[in-house]
Amino acid sequence: MILEVDTSSPVPPYEQIRTQITDLAASGALPVGIRLPTIRQLAGDLGLAPGTVARAYRELESRGVVTSRVRHGTTIAAQGKPSRRDAADQLTAAARTYAIAVATLGVDRNVAVSELDRQLSTLTPA
Amino acid sequence: MHWIISQLPGIALAAVLVSLVFRDVTRSRLERFAARQALDITVANGPVVIGYLATTRRWRAAGFLAGLVIEFGATFTQHGRPSTGGVGALVGWFVGALVAEWRMESRQSAGVRRAASLSARRLSDYVPAWFVTVNVAVWTATIALGVAETVILRPTQWPAVVELAFAAGVTPATWLVARRILARPQALVAQGVLAADDALRSRSLHVLGGSTLAINGFLAALIMSASQTLGASWLPDTWSFGIDVLGAFILPLLGWLAATSPFAARRRALAYPSGIAA
Numbered sequence: 001m002i003l004e005v006d007t008s009s010p011v012p013p014y015e016q017i018r019t020q021i022t023d024l025a026a027s028g029a030l031p032v033g034i035r036l037p038t039i040r041q042l043a044g045d046l047g048l049a050p051g052t053v054a055r056a057y058r059e060l061e062s063r064g065v066v067t068s069r070v071r072h073g074t075t076i077a078a079q080g081k082p083s084r085r086d087a088a089d090q091l092t093a094a095a096r097t098y099a100i101a102v103a104t105l106g107v108d109r110n111v112a113v114s115e116l117d118r119q120l121s122t123l124t125p126a
Numbered sequence: 127m128h129w130i131i132s133q134l135p136g137i138a139l140a141a142v143l144v145s146l147v148f149r150d151v152t153r154s155r156l157e158r159f160a161a162r163q164a165l166d167i168t169v170a171n172g173p174v175v176i177g178y179l180a181t182t183r184r185w186r187a188a189g190f191l192a193g194l195v196i197e198f199g200a201t202f203t204q205h206g207r208p209s210t211g212g213v214g215a216l217v218g219w220f221v222g223a224l225v226a227e228w229r230m231e232s233r234q235s236a237g238v239r240r241a242a243s244l245s246a247r248r249l250s251d252y253v254p255a256w257f258v259t260v261n262v263a264v265w266t267a268t269i270a271l272g273v274a275e276t277v278i279l280r281p282t283q284w285p286a287v288v289e290l291a292f293a294a295g296v297t298p299a300t301w302l303v304a305r306r307i308l309a310r311p312q313a314l315v316a317q318g319v320l321a322a323d324d325a326l327r328s329r330s331l332h333v334l335g336g337s338t339l340a341i342n343g344f345l346a347a348l349i350m351s352a353s354q355t356l357g358a359s360w361l362p363d364t365w366s367f368g369i370d371v372l373g374a375f376i377l378p379l380l381g382w383l384a385a386t387s388p389f390a391a392r393r394r395a396l397a398y399p400s401g402i403a404a
Contacts, residue, residue: 001243001244001245002241002242002243002244002314003241003242003243003244004239004240004241005239005240005241005242006238006239006240007237007238007239007240008238021244024244030244035246035248036244036246037242037243037244037245037246037247038246038309040309041246041247041308041309042242042244044309044310044311044312045242045243045311045312045313045314046240046241046242047236047240047311048240073246
């Protein structure tokens, strides 16, 4: 399983890490209970500051994607269905990240909406 | 003059080691490493492996020599003539090995687009589980032996305090360096280089674990012989003899066998991601 970070992207690296791990966990590519690399290992491999990876892990933990325990490290948590309020919060955060990327790249609003629509259609069964 | 003759084997070994420090890595040594790690040496990973073999040998041999010289100096100061029991050289070699691993650098992701594996590097990927268990058990037994001897003989003698203090530090030092080896950055590069990187980590951990086992065994034997020398043996003779044999011969042999045994790192092969600079 490979994680990629684009340091020139308008999306901050911690957010890229968080999004990819969330997606991989949601799709089952990262199964429940699997151990993620330590903060030091992942930061070293990506050439990022440990604080960046630590922030991504903290956010993943606060959203229930991973659990961190002493001696067990950080593992993928069982994904229960989020509460309506949590789902709304997560959607807002993800939409904001997308909006920032659109604004920074100077993409036309209609193009951005149609791209979002296209992405949704790839996930939603016909 | 007699002491010079008695130390000739040690001096000859030191001379061989000095020559080894400056010698190039031979093809047979490279092939031996590749066979032990089940690694295919390629044009891309060959220089990485050769660099590793040269660096580790240089530091280990330098440590061995420094240990030998220090032991000679210490015995000369104490007894008026230099001698060696091999402990100084062994400890020096071990310290050299630790320093080599600590200083070893590896390739880190760089550039705008970076990639890393999401699989955690664990000790069990690089060394067999029994190896870790045996190391911890021997360390615990050595410490227990040293503490027992110190407590039992304390009112009259302090025969094994130095050995005990040293034993207390050896395994934690190895553990620290092992953690560093696991955390050493690993860039996602061509498959062959990645495999070599895992092979180097595995061999480093084998060598450090093997030498830690040998040193702890040696220390256990020294702790035993300290009380025997003072005529204050507190264990039945058969037990003392058993610990001597185990510590001075069997454990160092086991450590050496483990350090040189074949082991292919078990990490999963990773796909080379598109667009990431190799």
